[in-house]
Amino acid sequence: MFVISQKANIVIVGGGIFGCAIAYYYTRNYPGKKVLVLERNEICNAATSRAAALMTIVRSKKSYIPLSLETYQAVVQMEKQLGESLDMRMSGMMHLAASDARVEDLNVLLEIADQFRQPYEYLSSERAHSMSPWLKADEAMRIVFFPGEAYCDPYLLGTFFSRCARQQGAEILQSCAVKELIYRAGAVYGVKTSQGTIEADIVIDAAGAWANVLSMQTGTAIPMAPVRSQYWITEKADIFPVDGPMVLLPDAQAYARPEGGALLFGVREHQSLYASPDKLPDDISNFMFSDDKGMSDLAENGDRLARFFPHFYDTGIKYYMAGFSGYTPDGQLVMGKVPGVENFLLASGCCGAGIAVSGGVGLALAELASGNPSTFDLSDFDVSRFGKIDPFSTSWLERCAMSRSKKLSG
Ligand SMILES: Cc1cc2nc3c(=O)[nH]c(=O)nc-3n(C[C@H](O)[C@H](O)[C@H](O)COP(=O)(O)OP(=O)(O)OC[C@H]3O[C@@H](n4cnc5c(N)ncnc54)[C@H](O)[C@@H]3O)c2cc1C
Structure with a gap:
């Protein structure tokens, strides 16, 4: 078995726009740490590349707005860093x-x-x-x-995050599937992958629609479908x-x-x-x-x-x-710390707005992973806000699907 790295400070599971944005912000703001993004297919090839990529700013869900504004700032900075235009419309x-x-x-x-x-x-x-x-x-x-307000090519934005993250020292591994979280006594210590075991100080679940498959190994039900x-x-x-x-x-x-x-x-x-x-x-x-x-x-x-x-x-x-996309009954994201599980963070439940909010999600998760409080108010995105749920049950899945059917905005 080929083991690429045996120890990392931060392991991010999922190389969609959330995973790549977290890697970008973490390596930009906290240089010198080992950051790994593990993607089992190709990066930005699941929900991310399929988005209509409306980068809506003004919404009724006010908690999204600072996150989206951060994305616009990140685009300017990354265009400068790469010397290329994202051609955002x-x-x-x-x-x-x-x-x-x-x-x-x-x-x-x-x-x-x-x-x-x-x-x-x-x-x-x-x-x-x-x-x-x-x-x-x-x-x-x-x-x-x-x-x-703008729209963009979502694959390009996702890969801008990943390319800048790489320049800043992140390793982004494709064809590397996370099979299992290393979890004992209320804490996560790393991941078992298709390419070997990797110990980590912090593991971030940014596995998009699949995020619950991993989080449930710690008993954490992410309230989305x-x-x-x-x-x-x-x-x-x-x-x-x-x-x-x-x-x-x-x-x-x-x-x-x-x-x-x-x-x-x-x-x-x-x-x-x-x-x-x-x-x-x-x-x-x-x-x-x-x-x-x-x-x-x-x-x-x-x-x-x-x-x-x-x-x-x-x-x-x-x-x-x-x-x-990961939809929640209240149309809010799910991200941040997981009560009762140490060293484990979530970036999930995008509700069809993940391209717009990617910058803010990346920055917030990087801040939390470094042990700092987030500059954003994340209280609307709390993982436990629906109490005990079974994320695989039909009644739960239907409840989440209903929130998309009722959606009025873009
Ligand atoms: C048709 C459509 C239209 C949309 N329109 C918009 C829009 O207009 N505006 C907007 O802001 N958003 C839009 N979205 C939503 C947006 O695409 C998502 O919010 C965003 O891409 C979510 O990014 P992500 O990184 O969470 O998920 P993804 O891009 O799905 O990435 C998750 C990654 O995790 C990987 N993964 C999963 N499990 C594992 C594992 N065990 N090991 C390793 N890797 C794993 C997957 O392979 C995948 O690549 C749209 C989505 C769709 C589908």
Whole structure:
């Protein structure tokens, strides 16, 4: 058996965007320590590379906002470090409200934007249509544009974190599966991997949809479940300008953004598909998320979108994309320390926002791993907030899937 390293200060399980971001911040802020990221497949190849990668800042969940702002700062720093552009698209985000309830939500969002000093402007329906010619905005009661928000290539952002982390001394091992946590008497002391045993001062579980499979070895149930996200990309057309804004349509439970002259869009299904973490294959590259590329979901939910996108039914669909994100019943992340288990930290339950919050998650976990308190308020993300749960039970999985079905934002 080939053992790459027998002792490390920090072992991070999972080379998705969370694992890579933690390695980046830890090696940047606490140089000279041995940091290993262990990824059983290829880095950033599970949920991360599949994301629509809306980097939303202003949200109703205020606890996410400082984390997302950190991501934007990290991008600037990493671009400088690597001497390359991430080519983040500063398209801005348009929110369109077409009912009293959604106008109320939008008003709350504007108060939040003011609190976090995020700029916005009101748009007329004509202006909204001229920015997004595919959009029928005349039923809107209020339209607001947040110019400071972007989308990006999520694989590129994940690999920016990993490349900077490597430059700063992290080792990122691919094809290295963590089989077991070394756990005794209430503490984790390392991991057993497909390439040998590695002792560690701190182990961080950043294993995405699979995180519960490992954490349950310590009796820690992470309150989340793997729930499918899916989106579609249309064929190219003149009504989809390359530099148009991202658009949120909460009345349709839909979002859209430009994709190189086409439109990438998602619309929430009434019953989101979920899977038990212990039943997921180790590699989801060939996982059958939908045998009809989500077409029956589109048929069921498309009318809601067509209300704002009248060419929906006569526009060809070119691509389908799906993946598993970790959803929680309250739409909050799960991260931080695990009560009763020493030397073990979690970065999980991304609720479909992991690209946006990756910088903050990376910084927070690096701070905790170094023994410092986090600069962020992590109280909403506490692992024990739902009490005792069975993360593999059908009732729990359904409860988490419901939180995605009800989601109004992007
Ligand atoms: C279709 C879709 C659209 C999305 N859209 C957005 C969006 O618009 N904006 C946004 O912010 N987010 C979005 N997301 C969510 C985002 O992709 C995730 O939040 C983010 O990628 C989570 O990163 P992660 O590192 O936790 O998980 P992952 O990227 O899944 O990484 C986890 C890694 O852990 C590895 N692993 C698991 N177990 C082990 C083990 N035992 N040993 C070694 N390695 C292991 C896996 O192989 C995997 O590579 C979307 C997700 C999907 C699927």
